[in-house]
Amino acid sequence: MKKFAFGILHFLGLPFVCLAFIIGILRLKGKAKRYQKMGDAYLPVDRYRTVYKLCKKLLYIKHIKIEIKDFDKIPKKPVLFVLNHKSQIDPIVLIKVLFEQAGLPYFSMVSKIENTNSKIVNAAMQLIDTIYVDRGNLRQQFEAYEEQIRTINAGRSIVIFAEGTRIYQHEIGEMKSAAFKVSQKTYIPIIPIVIYGSSGLMDSNKQYKNHNKKIYIEVLDVINHHTFVNMKDEYVSEWIRNAIASRYNEMHKLSQEHKPIF
Numbered sequence: 001m002k003k004f005a006f007g008i009l010h011f012l013g014l015p016f017v018c019l020a021f022i023i024g025i026l027r028l029k030g031k032a033k034r035y036q037k038m039g040d041a042y043l044p045v046d047r048y049r050t051v052y053k054l055c056k057k058l059l060y061i062k063h064i065k066i067e068i069k070d071f072d073k074i075p076k077k078p079v080l081f082v083l084n085h086k087s088q089i090d091p092i093v094l095i096k097v098l099f100e101q102a103g104l105p106y107f108s109m110v111s112k113i114e115n116t117n118s119k120i121v122n123a124a125m126q127l128i129d130t131i132y133v134d135r136g137n138l139r140q141q142f143e144a145y146e147e148q149i150r151t152i153n154a155g156r157s158i159v160i161f162a163e164g165t166r167i168y169q170h171e172i173g174e175m176k177s178a179a180f181k182v183s184q185k186t187y188i189p190i191i192p193i194v195i196y197g198s199s200g201l202m203d204s205n206k207q208y209k210n211h212n213k214k215i216y217i218e219v220l221d222v223i224n225h226h227t228f229v230n231m232k233d234e235y236v237s238e239w240i241r242n243a244i245a246s247r248y249n250e251m252h253k254l255s256q257e258h259k260p261i262f
Contacts, residue, residue: 010063021057025120028054032123044106047127052099054124055092063213064089064201068097069262070219073191076103078152079222080183080190084172084244085161086199093198093215094159095128107157110148110179113140129156141178148182158182162237168199170252172245177233180240183225184233192220192240196251196261216251216261220244 031050035042059066081098083090091109098107109125113134116122125132131147134140148158162175183190197215220243228236254261 010060014061017057017060021054021061024050024054024057028120028127029123032126035127048099048106051124051127052095055096058092059089059096062089062201064093065214066093066097066217067214067262068217071097071101073219073222074101074104075189075222076105078105078155078186078188079157080180080188081107081157081159081193082162082175082179082190082240082244083159083193083195084248085163085166086168086195087166087201089198089201089215090161090195091159093195093217094193097217098159105156107159108148108151109159110144110161131158145178145182149185152182152186152188157188162240170199170248172241172248175237175241177237180233180236184229184236187225189225190223190228190236190240192223192244194218194220194244194247194251196248196255218247218251218262220247 028050031047035047081094083094091111098104106128108129108131110131110133111125113132115125115130116132129151131144131151133144151158160179162179163173167173180190182188195215195217197212201213201215223240228239231239251261
């Protein structure tokens, strides 16, 4: 009965949220241009709130529920967030969840350069200081790495989907060792995060279509710099991949057995 009531409330609120979302999208590119002109005078709290509200509305429109676990483990200082990647909705979910955590510093995402092809996505990414990486340009990759260091030194966190591309099947792909260099350089802790249930939620391909509409996000144990300071990057990446894969597989097994994930 409770689920039915929520469904009715969602249906009634949907037209108003859709209208607000469209208005927000229309204003988005103007706000990105404003940031280009104003620079640091355009305060992060205003920019991030703009993107957060759009993400929140889109998740409402999609009727996607989010459950989180152990976000209180995250230290209130710059960190490197490392996540698996199953769907285009993953960054949207993460922006909403991180923005709602009190006391955490702002964050910048690392994204492939191809995402600049969408004017709407690019405008939103600009507002949260996204760092783009051109995987076919070594010089630009180094510049992006230097920008990550400057971002951390300015008191912000970095978010990396370390697989580099989406993995549709229920497996965790290889994590790029270069993604962890910035943590070695700046001595910040690594926060592995598992996202489960997002695969297929933004895909038109019926083979991967997901009708569950619930996403689970769990923060794993914090990995402090002193624990991997003498390890090679490839060993660090494999260690973190195994930790994320292990928990992801547990979540998938529970889901298949129709048992609570959290």
